[in-house]
Each structure stands twice: as structure tokens, then as C-alpha cells.
Amino acid sequence: MKPKLHGYWRSSASYRVRIALALKGIEYDYVPVHLLRDGGEQKSARYQQLNPAQLVPTLEIANTANGETLCLNQSLAIIEYLDAIYPAVRLIPADPAQAAVxxxxxxxxxxxxxxxxxxxxxxxxxxxxxxPETAKGEWIKLWVTRTFAAFEQRLQRYAGHYCYGDHVTLADVCLVPQVYNAKRFGVDLTPYPNLQRVIANLEALPALQMAAPEAQVDANS
Ligand SMILES: N[C@@H](CCC(=O)N[C@@H](CS)C(=O)NCC(=O)O)C(=O)O
Structure with a gap:
């Protein structure tokens, strides 16, 4: 059975899982869950069977230990599992100190x-x-700019071609969707040159292009 990803094109947590699947070359079926339509399909009784927290993503995937179907939520838990069962492309280094960073x-x-x-x-x-509705954009900009300012300093210390050295890691997988959102809300990225450089390197990768929101079947739905 192919893994089945329940997600939404613009969901950053779903985007993380799509990036991990694409980098690892894992084929999967995609089931769109529209977060806005009809008050949000994530709140439907049907979806709550997959995730009572009413959040995407959910990944249904075989448990390699016994062949049963695992139903996983929380994108980072999903990616850790994928890293364990498809270790050819590692997103979390084996070395404990590197993994912690x-x-x-x-x-x-x-x-x-x-x-x-x-x-x-x-x-x-x-x-x-x-x-007021108009303040939402300001709220997003506030948290994005504070977080990116600190992250820029981290990148000065740790980045190579990507966030951590010259291999794509979980750090890149989590950064890309937040930068996509930041651009959506018009955040000026010029104060973060390292972040922009790393993102340009990531955006050049075919796997990242496959995982992009606009490349999904539910894009602009
Ligand atoms: N920590 C969770 C976050 C999941 C999450 O926040 N999903 C968002 C989309 S990125 C969602 O489903 N939001 C629906 C809502 O807020 O009603 C993960 O990493 O999977």
C-alpha cells in the first residue's frame, strides 16, 4: 500500500511532509482536506477519526514492524518515522550533537x-x-520578523549551502513553508541575506518544486 497523505496545499505542516516524501522519492496518494470550505473539512466527523485535533496533515502508512496501517499526525513525528524507514536520504543526522542542532x-x-x-x-x-481582520497581517509579520531575525543569526553560525551545512535537513524542511507564508503576507526578507541565500538553493531542487503548494492538485481551490 502506498502511503496516503491527507493535507492542504497551503498548510505549512502538510508542506513539510510533502517535502520529506519528495526528497526521499516516496510515492504516495494525496487526499486534499480543504481547511476553509464548509467551515473547514478538518472539523468533519470523518476527518476527526484520523485526527481528533482537527489539524492536517495525517499520514496513513504501513507499520514496517507488522504490516498494519499506522495513522500518524504531527508532521515532525511523521518525518522522523520516514527518516527511520527510508534512511537512504537522511534528514536528521546520525550524530547526536548534529541531530540536536x-x-x-x-x-x-x-x-x-x-x-x-x-x-x-x-x-x-x-x-x-x-x-480587526486587517490586524491579522500585522500579527503574522510581528512573529515572522522576530523569529527570522534570530534565525538569521543561527544561519550565520550553522549554514552552508543549506540551513545546516551542505546537506538538506529537517531544518530546511521546516524553514521553506514558513518562508512561503512570509512571502504570502508581504514580509520583507532583505534583512535576512543568509535566509534568502539558503531558500534560493532549496528552491532550485526538483523535489522542493514538486512539493510546492502551487504544484498540488488542490492548489487555488
Ligand atoms: N504541530 C502540527 C501542526 C498542524 C497544524 O497546525 N496544521 C494546520 C495547517 S498548517 C491546520 O490544520 N490548521 C487548521 C485549523 O487551524 O483549523 C504538525 O506539525 O503537524
Missing amino acids: VRMLALDMAADLQPVTNLRVLQALTTDFAL
């Missing part, structure tokens, strides 16, 4: 930035906390 860079994006700019947080800001 790569996870640190990845979590700057996935744990500290993405959650405060997630759809449900933005929706709550307007519906529950009366923030």
Missing part, C-alpha cells in the same frame, strides 16, 4: 513560529478577541 533549527519554525500563525489562532483573534 538540526532539531533546534527545525523547532524554531515548527514549534515557535508556525503555531502562533496557524489558521485557528488567526480565526480566534478575530472571532473571540475582536481583533
Whole structure:
């Protein structure tokens, strides 16, 4: 059975998993979950069977230990599993210290930035906390610029061709979707030259192009 990815073209967490699958050359089926249509398909009873947290992505994939189907949420847990079962292209280095640095860079994006700019947080800001719709963009810019300023300093220390040295790692997998979002919301990236250089190198990779939001079947839906 091919793995089945339930995701949304513009979801950054789904984008991470698509990048990992593409880099590893894993074929999969893609099931779009529209995050806005009908109030959000992620909230449907059907999708909640896959993830009661009502968030994408979900990856259904064979458990290599017993052949049963695993139903995994949390993009980083999914990517760790893929790294363990398809180790030919490693996204997390085997060396413990290097792995810790790569996870640190990845979590700057996935744990500290993405959650405060997630759809449900933005929706709550307007519906529950009366923030005007127009302030959403400012909210996103605030957190993106703070996070990218610190990340630029990390890149000065750790980057080579990519975020960590000259191999694509989990750090790159997590950076790319956040930069895509930042561009969407008009964040000026000129204060971050290392980040721009790394992103240009990543965008040149065919696997990254395959995983891009605009290349998905549900793009612009
Ligand atoms: N930590 C989770 C985050 C998942 C997440 O926040 N997914 C977003 C899209 S990037 C979502 O489904 N949002 C729907 C909503 O907020 O209602 C992961 O890495 O998988």
C-alpha cells in the first residue's frame, strides 16, 4: 500500500511532509482536506477519526514492524518515522550533537513560529478577541520578523549551502513553508541575506518544486 497523505496545499505542516516524501522519492496518494470550505473539512466527523485535533496533515502508512496501517499526525513525528524507514536520504543526522542542532533549527519554525500563525489562532483573534481582520497581517509579520531575525543569526553560525551545512535537513524542511507564508503576507526578507541565500538553493531542487503548494492538485481551490 502506498502511503496516503491527507493535507492542504497551503498548510505549512502538510508542506513539510510533502517535502520529506519528495526528497526521499516516496510515492504516495494525496487526499486534499480543504481547511476553509464548509467551515473547514478538518472539523468533519470523518476527518476527526484520523485526527481528533482537527489539524492536517495525517499520514496513513504501513507499520514496517507488522504490516498494519499506522495513522500518524504531527508532521515532525511523521518525518522522523520516514527518516527511520527510508534512511537512504537522511534528514536528521546520525550524530547526536548534529541531530540536536538540526532539531533546534527545525523547532524554531515548527514549534515557535508556525503555531502562533496557524489558521485557528488567526480565526480566534478575530472571532473571540475582536481583533480587526486587517490586524491579522500585522500579527503574522510581528512573529515572522522576530523569529527570522534570530534565525538569521543561527544561519550565520550553522549554514552552508543549506540551513545546516551542505546537506538538506529537517531544518530546511521546516524553514521553506514558513518562508512561503512570509512571502504570502508581504514580509520583507532583505534583512535576512543568509535566509534568502539558503531558500534560493532549496528552491532550485526538483523535489522542493514538486512539493510546492502551487504544484498540488488542490492548489487555488
Ligand atoms: N504541530 C502540527 C501542526 C498542524 C497544524 O497546525 N496544521 C494546520 C495547517 S498548517 C491546520 O490544520 N490548521 C487548521 C485549523 O487551524 O483549523 C504538525 O506539525 O503537524
